[in-house]
Amino acid sequence: xxxxxxxxxxxxxxxxxxxxxxxxxxxxxxxxxxxxxxxxxxxxxxxxxxxxxxxxxxxxxxxxxxxxxxxxxxxxxxxxxxxxxxxxxxxxxxxxxxxxxxxxxxxxxxxxxxxxxxxxxxxxxxxxxxxxxxxxxxxxxxxxxxxxxxxxxxxxxxxxxxxxxxxxxxxxxxxxxxxxxxxxxxxxxxxxxxxxxxxxxxxxxxxxxxxxxxxxxxxxxxxxxxxxxxxxxxxxxxxxxxxxxxxxxxxxxxxxxxxxxxxxxxxxxxxxxxxxxxxxxxxxxxxxxxxxxxxxxxxxxxxxxxxxxxxxxxxxxxxxxxxxxxxxxxxxxxxxxxxxxxxxxxxxxxxxxxxxxxxxxxxxxxxxxxxxxxxxxxxxxxxxxxxxxxxxxxxx
Amino acid sequence: xxxxxxxxxxxxxxxxxxxxxxxxxxxxxxxxxxxxxxxxxxxxxxxxxxxxxxxxxxxxxxxxxxxxxxxxxxxxxxxxxxxxxxxxxxxxxxxxxxxxxx
Numbered sequence: 070x071x072x073x074x075x076x077x078x079x080x081x082x083x084x085x086x087x088x089x090x091x092x093x094x095x096x097x098x099x100x101x102x103x104x105x106x107x108x109x110x111x112x113x114x115x116x117x118x119x120x121x122x123x124x125x126x127x128x129x130x131x132x133x134x135x136x137x138x139x140x141x142x143x144x145x146x147x148x149x150x151x152x153x154x155x156x157x158x159x160x161x162x163x164x165x166x167x168x169x170x171x172x173x174x175x176x177x178x179x180x181x182x183x184x185x186x187x188x189x190x191x192x193x194x195x196x197x198x199x200x201x202x203x204x205x206x207x208x209x210x211x212x213x214x215x216x217x218x219x220x221x222x223x224x225x226x227x228x229x230x231x232x233x234x235x236x237x238x239x240x241x242x243x244x245x246x247x248x249x250x251x252x253x254x255x256x257x258x259x260x261x262x263x264x265x266x267x268x269x270x271x272x273x274x275x276x277x278x279x280x281x282x283x284x285x286x287x288x289x290x291x292x293x294x295x296x297x298x299x300x301x302x303x304x305x306x307x308x309x310x311x312x313x314x315x316x317x318x319x320x321x322x323x324x325x326x327x328x329x330x331x332x333x334x335x336x337x338x339x340x341x342x343x344x345x346x347x348x349x350x351x352x353x354x355x356x357x358x359x360x361x362x363x364x365x366x367x368x369x370x371x372x373x374x375x376x377x378x379x380x381x382x383x384x385x386x387x388x389x390x391x392x393x394x395x396x397x398x399x400x401x402x403x404x405x406x407x408x409x410x411x412x413x414x415x416x417x418x419x420x421x422x423x424x425x426x427x428x429x430x431x432x433x434x435x436x437x438x439x440x441x442x443x444x445x446x447x448x449x450x451x452x453x454x455x456x457x458x459x460x461x462x463x464x465x
Numbered sequence: 466x467x468x469x470x471x472x473x474x475x476x477x478x479x480x481x482x483x484x485x486x487x488x489x490x491x492x493x494x495x496x497x498x499x500x501x502x503x504x505x506x507x508x509x510x511x512x513x514x515x516x517x518x519x520x521x522x523x524x525x526x527x528x529x530x531x532x533x534x535x536x537x538x539x540x541x542x543x544x545x546x547x548x549x550x551x552x553x554x555x556x557x558x559x560x561x562x563x564x565x566x567x
Contacts, residue, residue, distance in 0.1 A: 166484040227483055265486060272466070275487040287478035288485050295483075 074246050076204070076239040079211040080146070080172045080232070081106035085116055086254040087218065089170075090141035090261075093121045093132025095151060098184045099236040100174035103146035126151040130158035130169075137167040138276045140266030142218065145169070148236060149176035152190045156197070162229045163198025164292060165277045168221030169229040171199070172214060175337070175388075176236040177424040185425020186236040188336065188389040192398045198292055200230040200299055201366040205322075205340045207244040209363075210234040212316060215249070218258050219306045225298045235338040235388075237425065253313055296367045303364055320369035322361040323376050325351060329358025331440040332377060332414075334403050335386035336362050339421075339428055343386075346433035357437050362399065370406035377407060382415040382440040388422045396420075396453040415443045421456040428457060469495055497541050498525075502564035504545035508537045513557035519549040 074082065081103045084092070092111075094104035104120075111120045119141075121132045126147050133143035147155065152173055162169050173191050177183040191201060200221060204210035210232065217230040234240055249257075265274050280288060300320065307318040324344050326332065333343055340361040350357040360376045362369070377383055385404075387397025395401070400418035407413050419436060422428050436456070443449055467482050469492040482488070515535055520528045527543035529536045550558045 164484055166486075265488060272488050273490045275490075275492075276484065278485055278487055280485050283474040284481065284485060287476075287481050288483075290478045291481065291483060294478075 070248050070250070072246050072248050073243050074207060074211075074248075075102070075241050075243045076207045076210045076234045077102035077174065077241065078106060079207045079246055079248075080214050080234070081110075082248065083211050083214040083254075084144060084172075085110045086249070086251045087142075087144075087215070087258050088116045088255070089118055089144045091119045091121065091132065091136035091143040092145065093123055093129035093136070093143065094145050095123050095126050095129045095147070097126070097148045097151035099176055099186075099240045100146045100148040100151070100172065102240070103172055103174070126154040127158060130155040130162065130171075133169045133171075134158060134162050134165065134167055137162070137169050138165065138267050140261075140263055140268045142261040143169050144171070146172040146174065148174045149178055149184075149190045152194060153178060156194065159194050159197040159199060159229075161277060164288070166227040166292070166295070167229060168218070168227055170214070170217045170221065171229065171231045173231050173233045174236045174240045175233050183424040184236070186238050186338075186388075187423045187425070188233075188387075189423075191231060191233045192389040192391065194231070195366060195398060198228065198296070199366060200226075200228050200296070200303075200364070202230065202232050202303075202364050203336045203362070204232065204234040204239060205338055205361060206239060207234075207242070207246050208316070209318075210239060211246060211248070212310065212314065212318065215254060215258060216303075216306050216310050216318070218261070219309070220299065220302050222261055222263075223302050224264070226295055226302050228292075228295055228299060233337070238338045247314070247316075249314060257309065257313055300364075300367050300369065303367075318363065320364040320372050321376060322363055324359045324361065326358040326360060326376055328356055329379075330356040330381045331437055331444060332357070332380045332383045333359040333386055333433070333436065334362060334373070334377070334383060334399060335359065335388075336365065336399060337388060339386065339388065339433075342428060342430055343433045346430045346437065349430065350434065350437055355437065355441065365399075365402075368402050368406070370402065373403060374406045374410050377403075377414055378410055378412075380414040381444040383417075384436050384440055385416065385418045386436070387418060387420045390420055390423060400453070415440075415447070415449050416452070417443070417449060418453045419456045420454070426457045432457060493542075499539075499541045499543055500564075502540070502543055502545040504547060505540075505561045505564060506538055506543065506545065506547065506549055507559050507561055509557050509559065510537075512555050514555055516554065518552050518554065519558065522548050522552045524548065
């Protein structure tokens with residue numbers, strides 16, 4: 070059925086259709102609407118969820134951990150500093166192998182305080198052991214949330230899943246969207262049936278015990294193996310999802326990459342803007358393309374290397390600053406992934422769009438202009454640069 | 466189901482439980498934490514009146530009781546905190562410096 074919803078509404082509606090057991094949530098812009106809409110569903114008796122209004126995000130994730138360990142399906146939603154306040158618990162959830170689902174509405178981290186979109190919040194949590202799936206638009210935000218539980222809860226995975234969308238750009242913009250029927254969603258997501266849980270009276274269970282050095286590393290290897298296994302599971306679930314929705318998802322999305330010589334690698338809503346730029350350039354005969362990284366954890370390194378293998382010059386666009394003095398997180402992963410190629414394209418990194426700084430089709434065209442120069446001259450210039458900021462120097 | 470008795474410090478990661486979950490109660494009994502002991506209590510049975518004051522004070526449940534009588538210390542779990550010596554009204558417990566059991 071066709072509707073017009075904002076990204077937040079779409080995710081809240083997905084949550085309603087799933088009807089989870091517990092939601093622990095604390096309001097923070099721009100994700101506030103999600104628990105707000107959901108609380109309305111609870112108040113109207115449209116879901117059976119136990120909604121726990123907590124005093125902080127540290128507590129909301131703690132509620133989710135406790136509920137999930139007890140055998141319930143738990144969800145939350147947050148943004149920015151809220152995610153940062155969950156930091157410790159994100160690791161606890163992942164290491165206890167509790168498949169909680171969290172809707173992260175991407176927003177800049179303080180400071181200076183800023184409420185607009187960039188990826189610094191979820192990128193800061195990229196090594197916490199959560200699966201991370203990023204949406205380009207409202208439809209993907211809805212679809213990704215529905216796929217999260219079948220991915221995370223599978224016995225071969227057992228990891229929490231963070232579905233991310235860009236704050237305001239996606240969360241508040243109203244778009245056309247195709248919703249699935251609720252009974253179809255319920256059948257697809259299924260019941261949460263963990264093998265072990267605290268409320269199972271037949272077998273007592275201890276969750277999260279102290280791990281001495283003789284065991285800790287083995288448990289980390291198990292977690293790392295689960296993250297590797299998640300790749301296959303994500304594709305399996307995507308294939309099942311295609312059957313009920315007609316919408317196809319991979320770890321990456323390749324746009325006009327068949328014969329592309331110049332390419333972008335990026336995440337999230339900017340992909341929409343960049344696709345328009347690619348189309349414009351294609352009309353002018355430029356062999357431009359882009360790869361949207363949909364799943365950032367687990368990182369599809371081999372697939373990305375494959376997608377970029379035949380290009381001449383690539384710009385990796387990071388919507389977060391990692392202050393490594395050596396480029397952003399998407400760049401670090403991409404450059405690492407390309408190392409195994411026999412012939413590698415020229416590679417640059419552009420950090421853009423911080424704190425809601427706009428990026429337009431023309432900006433993306435300029436990036437392709439720079440790539441064309443690099444491909445023609447073989448001169449990369451400065452590898453790691455910023456875009457869209459005011460500067461005395463003229464640059465992309 | 467993987468039980469605590471089935472795993473040890475030589476067990477490969479493939480045979481451990483996800484997240485280190487433990488599927489049975491009371492596994493601390495099997496875990497030798499007595500190696501952390503700093504000082505060592507010594508029990509003098511001839512001076513003990515079995516008043517049982519030491520037993521509930523022991524933070525590690527390291528004083529076994531059988532048929533109304535306290536037995537010698539469970540050195541596998543005693544940390545040597547010395548609380549038992551403090552609360553004992555009789556000269557039935559003395560502390561030795563160092564963690565090695567007598």
